[in-house]
Amino acid sequence: MLHITKRYPGVVANDDISLDVRAGEIHALLGENGAGKSTLMNILYGLAVPDEGDVLLDGRPVEIDGPNDAIHRGISMVHQHFMLVPVLSVAENILLGDEPMANAILLDRAAAHRRIRELGESFGWKIDPDEPVGNLSVGWQQRVEILKALYRQARVLVLDEPTASLTPQETREIFEVLRRLRAEGHAIIFISHKLYEVLDIADRITVIRRGRVVGSRIPSQTDEDDLAELMVGREVQLTVDRGESHPREPMLVVAGLRVNDAKGREVVHDVDFQVRAGEIFGIAGVAGNGQDEMVEALMGLREVTAGRVTIGGWDATGASPRSLHQRGVGFVPADRHRYGMVLSFPLTDNLALNEYYHSPYARGMVRDEAAIRANAERIIAEYDVRTPSADVPGSSLSGGNQQKLVVGREFDGELSLLVLDQPTRGLDVGSIEFIHRRAIDRRDAGVAVLLVSAELDEILELSDRIGGMYGGRLAAVLDARTANREEVGLLMATGGREAVEAVQERAS
Amino acid sequence: MEFLYDLPAIGYVFQFIGWLIGVLPIIAPTIVAAAVPIGFGALCGFMNERSGVINIGIEGMMLTAAFVAWWTASLSAQLVPSTAFGPFGMSLPLLIGLAAAIGAAMLVSLVHAWLSITVRADQIISGTIINIFAVGITGYLNLLISQTAPPSAGQFRGLGLPSALTDLPLVGWLIDAFLDQGPIGLGLIIGIVVMQILLFRSRWGLRTRAVGEHPEAAETVGIDVIAMRYRNVIIGGVFAGLAGAYLTIEFGNSFQGEMTNGRGFIALAALIFGRWTPLGLMGASLLFTASEGIQRAVRFGPPEGPLGDFLSAIPTQFYGALPYLITIIVLAGVVGRSIGPAAVGQPYVREKRERRRTTVPAQPAETGAA
Numbered sequence: 001m002l003h004i005t006k007r008y009p010g011v012v013a014n015d016d017i018s019l020d021v022r023a024g025e026i027h028a029l030l031g032e033n034g035a036g037k038s039t040l041m042n043i044l045y046g047l048a049v050p051d052e053g054d055v056l057l058d059g060r061p062v063e064i065d066g067p068n069d070a071i072h073r074g075i076s077m078v079h080q081h082f083m084l085v086p087v088l089s090v091a092e093n094i095l096l097g098d099e100p101m102a103n104a105i106l107l108d109r110a111a112a113h114r115r116i117r118e119l120g121e122s123f124g125w126k127i128d129p130d131e132p133v134g135n136l137s138v139g140w141q142q143r144v145e146i147l148k149a150l151y152r153q154a155r156v157l158v159l160d161e162p163t164a165s166l167t168p169q170e171t172r173e174i175f176e177v178l179r180r181l182r183a184e185g186h187a188i189i190f191i192s193h194k195l196y197e198v199l200d201i202a203d204r205i206t207v208i209r210r211g212r213v214v215g216s217r218i219p220s221q222t223d224e225d226d227l228a229e230l231m232v233g234r235e236v237q238l239t240v241d242r243g244e245s246h247p248r249e250p251m252l253v254v255a256g257l258r259v260n261d262a263k264g265r266e267v268v269h270d271v272d273f274q275v276r277a278g279e280i281f282g283i284a285g286v287a288g289n290g291q292d293e294m295v296e297a298l299m300g301l302r303e304v305t306a307g308r309v310t311i312g313g314w315d316a317t318g319a320s321p322r323s324l325h326q327r328g329v330g331f332v333p334a335d336r337h338r339y340g341m342v343l344s345f346p347l348t349d350n351l352a353l354n355e356y357y358h359s360p361y362a363r364g365m366v367r368d369e370a371a372i373r374a375n376a377e378r379i380i381a382e383y384d385v386r387t388p389s390a391d392v393p394g395s396s397l398s399g400g401n402q403q404k405l406v407v408g409r410e411f412d413g414e415l416s417l418l419v420l421d422q423p424t425r426g427l428d429v430g431s432i433e434f435i436h437r438r439a440i441d442r443r444d445a446g447v448a449v450l451l452v453s454a455e456l457d458e459i460l461e462l463s464d465r466i467g468g469m470y471g472g473r474l475a476a477v478l479d480a481r482t483a484n485r486e487e488v489g490l491l492m493a494t495g496g497r498e499a500v501e502a503v504q505e506r507a508s
Numbered sequence: 509m510e511f512l513y514d515l516p517a518i519g520y521v522f523q524f525i526g527w528l529i530g531v532l533p534i535i536a537p538t539i540v541a542a543a544v545p546i547g548f549g550a551l552c553g554f555m556n557e558r559s560g561v562i563n564i565g566i567e568g569m570m571l572t573a574a575f576v577a578w579w580t581a582s583l584s585a586q587l588v589p590s591t592a593f594g595p596f597g598m599s600l601p602l603l604i605g606l607a608a609a610i611g612a613a614m615l616v617s618l619v620h621a622w623l624s625i626t627v628r629a630d631q632i633i634s635g636t637i638i639n640i641f642a643v644g645i646t647g648y649l650n651l652l653i654s655q656t657a658p659p660s661a662g663q664f665r666g667l668g669l670p671s672a673l674t675d676l677p678l679v680g681w682l683i684d685a686f687l688d689q690g691p692i693g694l695g696l697i698i699g700i701v702v703m704q705i706l707l708f709r710s711r712w713g714l715r716t717r718a719v720g721e722h723p724e725a726a727e728t729v730g731i732d733v734i735a736m737r738y739r740n741v742i743i744g745g746v747f748a749g750l751a752g753a754y755l756t757i758e759f760g761n762s763f764q765g766e767m768t769n770g771r772g773f774i775a776l777a778a779l780i781f782g783r784w785t786p787l788g789l790m791g792a793s794l795l796f797t798a799s800e801g802i803q804r805a806v807r808f809g810p811p812e813g814p815l816g817d818f819l820s821a822i823p824t825q826f827y828g829a830l831p832y833l834i835t836i837i838v839l840a841g842v843v844g845r846s847i848g849p850a851a852v853g854q855p856y857v858r859e860k861r862e863r864r865r866t867t868v869p870a871q872p873a874e875t876g877a878a
């Protein structure tokens with residue numbers, strides 16, 4: 001009953017893309033960052049107007065004039081970055097913009113609560129409408145987003161990377177919800193770049209690259225390699241061949257580490273682990289379980305309240321970032337815009353941030369521009385940073401190239417330890433592959449690598465040993481050769497106990 | 509009770525508290541009167557910050573309104589009959605002055621809204637400009653006008669409550685302090701209650717909170733963030749206008765240069781201390797102005813004994829500075845950190861929604877279609 005066709009030739013963003021989604025179908029839209037997925041969805045949501053082509057709803061061409069109009073026509077979007085107001089309650093978030101009114105001025109809170117409870121109960125969810133959304137887990141926030149769309153009687157539901165920050169268990173639960181909505185006749189557009197998820201949930205898959213539709217598939221007639229090749233335009237190695245590791249002596253030794261967050265609450269409780277030279281130790285964890293604070297404490301950005309950190313025998317507890325760098329510690333921070341680089345600085349200066357103050361980049365108080373430039377051009381070439389020149393500001397690069405810039409700077413030189421915090425978050429498949437391969441290279445050169453990531457695939461692909469961080473504790477440590485997805489997922493979601501039991505069960 | 513007073517050292521604290529309870533009914537009207545302009549100023553900041561705009565120009569808006577109220581009132585007193593009618597000693601010139609003050613502050617707010625929302629200028633700079641400009645322009649005009657010395661148009665009077673109400677035991681003095689006020693002072697009491705209800709119970713309040721916390725989320729559910737911010741900042745101007753008018757046509761009946769004397773900034777502190785809620789900011793305003801009342805009480809009826817000598821020995825300037833000291837202590841986070849609207853100070857850039865021109869050269873197929 002529901003047909004959307006969009007033809008939109010012309011500019012680069014979307015080049016003659018046609019997409020139709022039927023009621024009772026989950027249609028996956030697959031593409032790298034910048035392939036034109038967002039533009040297409042913005043058109044559907046009335047945020048952008050196509051130069052050519054039409055949007056058809058129920059077989060009739062419509063002109064969607066802004067989000068309001070889209071909502072009235074039954075189109076709702078769940079954005080990748082949740083569009084929820086943390087301090088507002090669940091009820092307030094859901095009814096915002098479409099409020100039931102008791103009179104001309106005041107809200108009808110009783111009616112709102114009743115409708116939200118009913119909606120939640122239809123899924124078997126117990127929802128407290130008065131709970132502030134900021135107190136909910138990411139998985140529950142996702143559900144609130146979906147309820148928000150259903151409250152608006154959405155018939156077409158667009159989900160933009162809905163599983164980006166969910167554990168596998170939470171993902172499975174959301175998939176259950178989507179399947180139910182499909183059965184109820186909703187048309188669902190599922191945007192993702194996680195291939196196995198797309199294969200799992202979608203009825204049809206449309207792949208776009210550089211603004212064009214490059215292929216459509218049905219899950220039963222395709223596989224991950226086929227989709228990846230369509231998406232990137234060349235054959236990609238989805239799993240980097242990491243080879244055997246040859247770990248040597250312990251390089252980073254963390255003992256009894258305790259760290260407080262900005263509000264003074266302890267968020268890292270008595271954490272012990274070692275990273276040996278020549279191995280990658282992966283710490284998996286959903287955001288907000290203390291990893292950020294732990295990494296900051298290790299890197300001299302946050303006070304260590306208790307415990308000891310040694311790097312190659314040197315007491316690095318509370319060491320300054322500069323002294324860490326001088327001892328051969330490379331650090332790729334999670335937030336490249338805030339900590340990794342200075343967006344307004346040219347690439348030359350960004351690549352000299354660690355060592356600008358000494359020879360050969362400075363002579364006394366005077367910078368040596370030639371040396372800074374030579375260094376920058378060398379790293380740009382070596383790490384395949386795509387840029388018109390070394391003089392453009394960091395902000396002009398794409399996310400993938402910004403990260404390659406940071407990686408190039410931190411991987412450079414004689415290293416003893418590399419700390420990678422979410423090193424590929426939000427990057428395209430090509431950049432991820434590149435960064436992963438470089439990380440393996442450094443490991444093979446004998447560097448100890450600590451990888452902290454919320455991306456299960458990344459952890460599984462790179463790590464030689466895997467720890468799970470949950471509620472500020474590091475519980476079980478698994479051997480990557482024997483661990484599987486499910487177990488690492490449990491490690492992230494429950495802090496290990498269940499994961500360990502699962503491993504034991506399998507062994508017995 | 510008496511034995512508490514005789515405790516060493518700490519006895520003085522009890523003596524002070526006992527004395528304070530005794531004099532509170534007497535100094536309460538002073539405290540409330542001083543809190544009116546601060547409360548209104550804070551309401552102005554409330555309207556701004558709740559919708560995501562910083563306004564440090566409250567001081568300037570109040571000063572402008574104070575001048576305009578006084579000046580238009582005394583000008584119109586020469587043109588229209590100024591006979592009083594109805595309650596509050598209301599007269600046509602006073603009403604004209606009040607309306608003009610509100611209009612002037614709304615106009616200044618419009619400038620602030622335009623700079624902050626449309627131009628996306630630095631909101632601190634915009635507020636600073638308003639403060640500096642207001643001091644200059646009101647000071648200059650006052651200088652010009654005072655040479656011809658226009659007669660004052662007088663001022664609003666209190667409501668005048670029957671003594672049956674104000675003499676009630678226990679609550680009589682509260683009724684007297686809060687309700688026996690002129691129209692602007694009463695307006696604040698009503699305004700605080702109404703805004704408190706609207707903020708948490710109305711569609712407007714919900715949308716305002718959303719716009720101040722997460723404008724993108726508001727926009728995706730079809731709320732016009734830009735319009736919402738404009739509207740709220742300009743309504744904020746109404747409150748700044750009332751704060752200014754209070755000083756020159758209700759509390760007093762004359763204008764002096766820079767007479768707002770930092771009240772706009774104390775209002776900002778009250779807003780923060782009151783955690784961005786109307787009831788909270790009113791409470792904070794009263795706390796800040798309590799020192800003024802205490803100073804008077806010390807002058808006219810100090811407690812007996814060494815405590816009274818001590819309080820009397822404190823220079824009056826210290827009492828004058830007390831609100832500012834409290835403000836500093838509050839802002840330093842001593843009374844717990846208070847967290848404001850998340851999007852405050854960040855201009856909102858709406859996603860492009862206009863139709864783009866096709867940049868592709870015309871193709872044969874397309875010319876056929878035209």
